[in-house]
Amino acid sequence: MALELSMPQMLRHPHIQLRNIAPGVVLSAGVGALAVLGGHAENMLFGAQWLEPLVLAILFGAVLRTLWKPGAQFSAGMRFSAKTILEVAIVLLGASVSAQTLLAVGPELLIGIVAVVALVVPGSYLLGRALGLPARMSLLIACGNGICGNSAIAAVAPVIEADSDDVSASIAFTAVLGVAVVLGLPFLGKVLTLPAFHYGVLSGLTVYAVPQVLAAAAPMGSAAIQIGTLVKLVRVLMLGPITVVLSLLAAGLPAEGRRMRDTSDVAPPSTRKHFMPPLFILGFLAMIALRSFDAIPQVALAPMEQAASIFTVIAMAALGLGVDARAVAAAGPRVIATVTLSLVLLVVLGLGLLMLIGG
Template sequence: MSKITIRSAAAIVPGLALCGLVTAVAFALEALEEHLFGRAWLESLVLAILIGSIVRTFHKLDERFEAGIRFGAKTVLEIAVVLLGASISASAILEKGPDLIGGIAVVVLMVILGSYSIGRMAGLPSKMAILIACGNSICGNSAIAAVAPVIDANSKDVAASIAFTAVFGVMVVLILPFLVPVLSLSMMQYGIFAGMTVYAVPQVLAATAAVSQTSAQIGTLVKLVRVLMLGPVVLVLSLMGRKDSAYRTPISQMVPWFIIGFLALMALRSFNFIPQFAIQPAHFSANFLTIMSMAALGLGVDARSVLKAGGRVTIVVVLSLLVLSVASLGLIKLLGIA
């Protein structure tokens, strides 16, 4: 038994080392962007999957790398999802009022269903439609990365979803501030609008900090509420994925171990059972492992096959963003936020 374990561990080393190398290059390029332009237009997560895909597309990898690449794309990603729970606290958000929190939850669920429907009508595979819907509605690449192992999405769909979502995420950050006068938004309204439509927390700050401190604060808060939806959504998808099973399985076996871990760490963080000094390392580890898993996904994808889906995916992402924007403005008006 020990020989098999040692042999299996040795088999994944070359592939994991290659994933680590791609990850290091992605971090270096992100740092170079910040040095040259003052900000990273493409984050290391996106760069990792792009670099990995480029390597795979233009260079035939030796068979010895495959086991480590598969391990990186699945197991490493699942560990990252667990650690992500330690960086999310529900307690501070629950103090901000049930109306706004409930409204955000309703909008997220509506947009997931709407985006999924758009994707299916556009002819996208079911799993890819789910990835894009969750990415647009919750937190972009992180949501796609978390949902992918639950629905057993293939590398090609994950890579395409992340690539297109990443591009439109940057576009939203650039365009959003110009909508303040066009839509006659107050600083509070713009903060909510940005928090509801921008994919990642750093992107929310980029889209709001230059406008006002109020917008940045409320935008970050709203964004965190959206991030909190990731746990319940992934849990529901996990249960739905097993609804056609011929056997009744205990709930403990129906829910993936990493989702249980994610929810457990989030609960511990919310009740302040995780020491403050451990939160930042957990957040960094989750981020690093996520990027490493994206490098693995990229290394498993030939970009030429991904680009075939480009036109339809673009249309779906654009329409999904429009649905999210309209729903977000509707929430602001419904709650009477001035």
């Protein structure tokens, strides 16, 4: 059985853990290196990068995963790359966010983000119910789309006692559509000629996972990445109050589609009543605070940014290696329709927010 690895586990048993994760990390790094080479090839052939290495890493990984399923020996390292390496990258990214960037967000945008999530979650739930999905699966999709993708699905599943089959289908399609959003959003931004700040807001509002925001916002530059990450983190932090509300409402959900299977592999029971922001979010915010007080030496900023870029490409490759395009067909037409319409609702509300704040 593959191990779920975290940095504390690595430190406790370094030799054993390194042996477990090495194949998957090397595979992810190899795909990431190909993505970087692909970016250089674009520059040589076209004089510009139409697809950033972050996006290419996801694409190359997804194509490889669809053509060839990596063996069990790669699993632990791929998960480590997609989770721990990425979390380190996000923490390092916090060093590039200044206090001026934080102040630029403003209370109006903060209220708008909360309002968008508050509308998307019940709206997506109603879409799922209208299309005939069970209540719990509709809620999983609604929280996944509205908050933070697979993490939200995993956290909400035990709270509402969701069936493991519904959890698997929701996560599978969210992963595939999440890649589609990362690939398609830059084109929408260019068509609408959005400035970096507003494109960053839109990417933070619509992209499912914190890591994928980096890939989606990258074509518009560092300002879009910073704002997109901040907006996305506000959405992630909404998982706490949403989970509390759902725990109060869960007893009243219809019993249809509920088979009471074990979902302990999705999220531990302790997440039902208590929500603690992930450590990488706290680390990201701590880095912002350090940068704001000039506590990070200037000479360290460029290497930290370069390390964050390298780690992120490796993580994007690992995420791509976990996506099988054939999962779309397996998810079923009602799930596909619900997730797609929920995404449309999210984009429309995001664009509406941009108009309100002067986009």
